[in-house]
Amino acid sequence: MLEAYKHKEKLAYKPNDCGGSLWSDGWIRLKKNKLAIVSSFILGFLCITAVLTPIIAPYGYEEQNLLLGAAPPSASHWLGTDVFGRDMLTRIMYGSRVSLAVGFIASGVAVFIGVLWGSLAGYSGGRTDAFMMRIVDILYALPFMIFIILLMVIFGRNLLLLFLAIGAVEWLTMARIVRGQVLTLKQQDFIEAAVSLGLSNWTIIRRHIIPNTLSPVIVYATLTIPSVMLLEAFLSFLGLGIQPPQSSWGLLISYGVETMEEYPWLIFFPGLFLSITLFSLNFLGDGLRDALDPRASKD
Amino acid sequence: MSLLLVEGLTVNFHSRNGIIKAVNNLSFALDYGETLAIVGESGSGKSVASYSLLDLIPKPPGKIEAGKAIFNGSDLLTLKLGDLQKIRGNEIAIIFQDPMSSLNPYLTIGEQLIEPIIYHKKKSRTEAKRLALSILNEVGLNGPENNFYCFPHELSGGMQQRAMIAMALITKPKLLICDEPTTALDVTTQAQIIRLIQKIQKKYKIAIIFISHDLGVVAGIADKIIVMKDGEAIETGITYDIFYRPKTQYTKKLLSSIPRGEKEKKTSTSKEVLLRVNNLVKHYPVNQNKFSWQTFKLFNAKNSRKKYIKAVDGVSFNIKRGEIFGIVGESGSGKSSLGKTILQLTSLNGGQIYFSDKNLVNLRSSEKISMRKHMQMIFQDPYSSLNPRMTVFDTLAEPLLYHSLASSSNIQKHVFNLIDDIGLPRVSAKKYPHEFSGGQRQRIAIGRAIATKPEFIIADEPVSALDVTVQAQILELILNLTEKHNMTMMFISHDLSVVRYLADRIAVMRHGKIVELSETSKIFSSAQEKYTKELLGAIPLADPKKEKERQNTIMGIR
Numbered sequence: 030m031l032e033a034y035k036h037k038e039k040l041a042y043k044p045n046d047c048g049g050s051l052w053s054d055g056w057i058r059l060k061k062n063k064l065a066i067v068s069s070f071i072l073g074f075l076c077i078t079a080v081l082t083p084i085i086a087p088y089g090y091e092e093q094n095l096l097l098g099a100a101p102p103s104a105s106h107w108l109g110t111d112v113f114g115r116d117m118l119t120r121i122m123y124g125s126r127v128s129l130a131v132g133f134i135a136s137g138v139a140v141f142i143g144v145l146w147g148s149l150a151g152y153s154g155g156r157t158d159a160f161m162m163r164i165v166d167i168l169y170a171l172p173f174m175i176f177i178i179l180l181m182v183i184f185g186r187n188l189l190l191l192f193l194a195i196g197a198v199e200w201l202t203m204a205r206i207v208r209g210q211v212l213t214l215k216q217q218d219f220i221e222a223a224v225s226l227g228l229s230n231w232t233i234i235r236r237h238i239i240p241n242t243l244s245p246v247i248v249y250a251t252l253t254i255p256s257v258m259l260l261e262a263f264l265s266f267l268g269l270g271i272q273p274p275q276s277s278w279g280l281l282i283s284y285g286v287e288t289m290e291e292y293p294w295l296i297f298f299p300g301l302f303l304s305i306t307l308f309s310l311n312f313l314g315d316g317l318r319d320a321l322d323p324r325a326s327k328d
Numbered sequence: 329m330s331l332l333l334v335e336g337l338t339v340n341f342h343s344r345n346g347i348i349k350a351v352n353n354l355s356f357a358l359d360y361g362e363t364l365a366i367v368g369e370s371g372s373g374k375s376v377a378s379y380s381l382l383d384l385i386p387k388p389p390g391k392i393e394a395g396k397a398i399f400n401g402s403d404l405l406t407l408k409l410g411d412l413q414k415i416r417g418n419e420i421a422i423i424f425q426d427p428m429s430s431l432n433p434y435l436t437i438g439e440q441l442i443e444p445i446i447y448h449k450k451k452s453r454t455e456a457k458r459l460a461l462s463i464l465n466e467v468g469l470n471g472p473e474n475n476f477y478c479f480p481h482e483l484s485g486g487m488q489q490r491a492m493i494a495m496a497l498i499t500k501p502k503l504l505i506c507d508e509p510t511t512a513l514d515v516t517t518q519a520q521i522i523r524l525i526q527k528i529q530k531k532y533k534i535a536i537i538f539i540s541h542d543l544g545v546v547a548g549i550a551d552k553i554i555v556m557k558d559g560e561a562i563e564t565g566i567t568y569d570i571f572y573r574p575k576t577q578y579t580k581k582l583l584s585s586i587p588r589g590e591k592e593k594k595t596s597t598s599k600e601v602l603l604r605v606n607n608l609v610k611h612y613p614v615n616q617n618k619f620s621w622q623t624f625k626l627f628n629a630k631n632s633r634k635k636y637i638k639a640v641d642g643v644s645f646n647i648k649r650g651e652i653f654g655i656v657g658e659s660g661s662g663k664s665s666l667g668k669t670i671l672q673l674t675s676l677n678g679g680q681i682y683f684s685d686k687n688l689v690n691l692r693s694s695e696k697i698s699m700r701k702h703m704q705m706i707f708q709d710p711y712s713s714l715n716p717r718m719t720v721f722d723t724l725a726e727p728l729l730y731h732s733l734a735s736s737s738n739i740q741k742h743v744f745n746l747i748d749d750i751g752l753p754r755v756s757a758k759k760y761p762h763e764f765s766g767g768q769r770q771r772i773a774i775g776r777a778i779a780t781k782p783e784f785i786i787a788d789e790p791v792s793a794l795d796v797t798v799q800a801q802i803l804e805l806i807l808n809l810t811e812k813h814n815m816t817m818m819f820i821s822h823d824l825s826v827v828r829y830l831a832d833r834i835a836v837m838r839h840g841k842i843v844e845l846s847e848t849s850k851i852f853s854s855a856q857e858k859y860t861k862e863l864l865g866a867i868p869l870a871d872p873k874k875e876k877e878r879q880n881t882i883m884g885i886r
Contacts, residue, residue, distance in 0.1 A: 224673055
């Protein structure tokens with residue numbers, strides 16, 4: 030055991046280097062996690078292709094070839110074509126723009142509001158807490174479909190608004206999770222120590238509370254992203270989200286289900302891309318969680 | 329033939345980092361009615377040794393590698409699980425350290441008591457209940473009928489431990505393993521529980537293995553002592569030999585780290601009053617369900633009042649500059665609430681606090697923040713007082729940077745000075761709290777408290793979670809630092825011998841009030857109040873002869 034310890038000492042400590050913060054140490058640890066690194070490369074690749082789609086896509090997303098119809102994968106159409114003869118690869122690439130954007134933006138909104146709201150409520154306690162959480166309860170009680178439909182009716186159909194609306198629904202659970210964490214954290218002496226050091230409330234929340242809620246937040250965020258992607262598909266299916274001929278992964282899958290028996294590639298490839306994304310997200314999320322928890326180091 | 333004969337017991341823990349020898353080649357013999365104390369610091373293997381007898385260690389990673397444990401003619405280590413279960417709780421019973429977490433909160437005391445009799449002795453429920461009531465009576469749970477239907481949380485810590493003892497005794501075991509049974513308890517309760525264990529031992533001729541980190545506690549109860557360190561039995565012998573003729577260096581060190589006597593008092597304490605507390609009152613509302621029937625009644629009857637616990641009930645005292653002021657009391661006496669109220673960590677219900685002639689009550693929040701620089705706190709539990717996600721460097725740098733006592737260019741120098749001050753290697757800067765032991769963590773917490781060079785520090789039981797030897801080191805550190813930086817300290821503790829060692833004056837607290845306040849030497853030589861005398865009488869003396877004498881006088885009186 031002593032040997033292992035010495036080895037670690039050598040790795041972790043450089044003379045005159047004592048700055049190490051949670052984030053830089055986390056980055057060092059994350060780099061050691063191969064699975065997480067591969068996952069982040071996959072996600073990065075998907076994001077870059079999504080951004081560059083209009084330039085690199087082999088066909089236009091509306092380009093139909095009715096003569097071809099639904100054709101299986103071939104040299105000219107790598108992932109086949111759908112019933113209108115549209116290239117699947119192109120449609121999946123265009124779909125990734127919507128799906129990834131909704132996944133990341135809506136989850137980002139949810140995490141941001143949820144963590145802030147939950148930690149504020151939990152840390153303030155008392156009446157503020159009760160008031161803030163009752164707002165959460167009331168929003169929970171509203172059927173979110175009605176909420177989103179109302180938003181769409183008032184502000185018109187708008188992709189960005191869709192993202193925000195989904196995020197505005199998803200943050201509720203996050204706020205509850207974070208508040209629960211904060212309530213247990215508040216019992217710990219180091220919060221009281223921070224108060225007695227004279228730190229302001231905001232500094233305490235930012236430096237002592239939020240970093241310690243990261244583990245469940247990251248796990249829940251990686252779970253939120255896929256559920257948000259599927260929610261978008263559901264809304265689009267109802268005609269509230271994006272409209273054909275535009276596409277998203279969720280929409281492609283839901284159309285693919287209808288013709289699953291005749292043309293299996295129409296569901297297989299969008300599903301494959303969605304699964305790869307979700308796997309990568311989960312691995313990256315686990316990696317991040319371990320990397321940001323100093324106690325979880327395995328070496 | 330002896331009741332229990334352990335030979336060459338070796339237990340290893342197989343972890344990712346290799347094999348840790350928890351117990352190495354331990355041998356001892358124990359007779360009916362005899363008490364063996366196993367003493368050692370945390371991690372010395374004292375608990376593992378006794379738990380492995382009943383196969384209660386986690387396996388894996390634990391593994392009993394070798395040895396024999398002959399109990400009543402059969403080897404415990406080779407028994408099948410079914411046979412072992414007949415011995416567990418039946419012939420060998422265990423009393424754990426923390427009664428609250430060893431009792432099932434969802435079952436009444438009575439229910440938990442009769443369970444082993446029904447299971448082991450195959451008795452009927454009514455007969456089991458009759459037995460349970462008699463044993464509850466014996467362990468001094470007054471009004472056994474009432475306590476029988478009590479849930480664990482309705483009892484105090486001492487009463488819970490009594491219930492645990494009742495539970496251990498109900499099957500009339502031949503061997504009782506007590507794993508630090510009094511560590512979580514107050515001094516006076518500790519004395520009562522130990523007396524109870526002795527009484528029961530005499531009556532039923534039970535053999536006892538008494539595990540403790542505190543040589544002082546075992547002085548009066550043990551016949552034989554094993555001193556353990558790093559899994560090895562360093563020294564084995566009868567109690568008198570261990571105390572009066574210790575052979576090994578380690579035993580001597582253990583004995584010398586028991587705080588005894590008083591430090592050399594400074595002759596020149598200044599007359600200037602640094603902190604003046606005047607008639608301080610702190611009430612906590614009793615936790616009532618907000619939406620209970622009571623709430624509805626309130627609408628009708630406006631005269632019904634909320635209930636309060638008076639944690640601090642009209643306390644006044646002065647602390648002079650440069651002084652170490654001790655506050656002693658049992659749990660629930662309000663000593664911690666007093667500290668937190670003075671530091672304004674909780675609001676107060678009345679009274680004044682003057683710090684250098686400045687009233688701290690009703691300060692504006694900006695003034696409060698600048699006051700905090702001058703008053704700091706050291707917390708009891710070093711495991712929860714450090715942010716697990718901040719490196720030592722960040723923890724120590726935070727107060728300095730926040731109060732602009734250092735800039736980002738010279739912060740490293742400042743932090744390294746602090747780390748040197750608290751006696752840690754500079755390499756520690758980059759590590760996280762979980763990589764340190766309890767004592768080292770407490771050093772870091774002390775470093776954080778003294779970072780802003782405060783004039784006044786409140787130390788709330790800073791050593792009660794630590795081993796004796798570490799305790800001595802930390803006390804030494806606190807003493808040195810208060811002298812070096814010319815700090816004034818309020819030292820809160822339940823342990824009179826620790827306070828005696830440090831403090832210039834002592835205030836004894838009970839039920840939120842100061843019972844007696846005097847110079848340390850006067851408290852110990854001529855205590856005025858009955859309660860103070862009671863507290864003094866309950867301190868375990870790390871001296872078997874004196875302890876025997878005292879026990880005899882106590883027995884004689886009663």
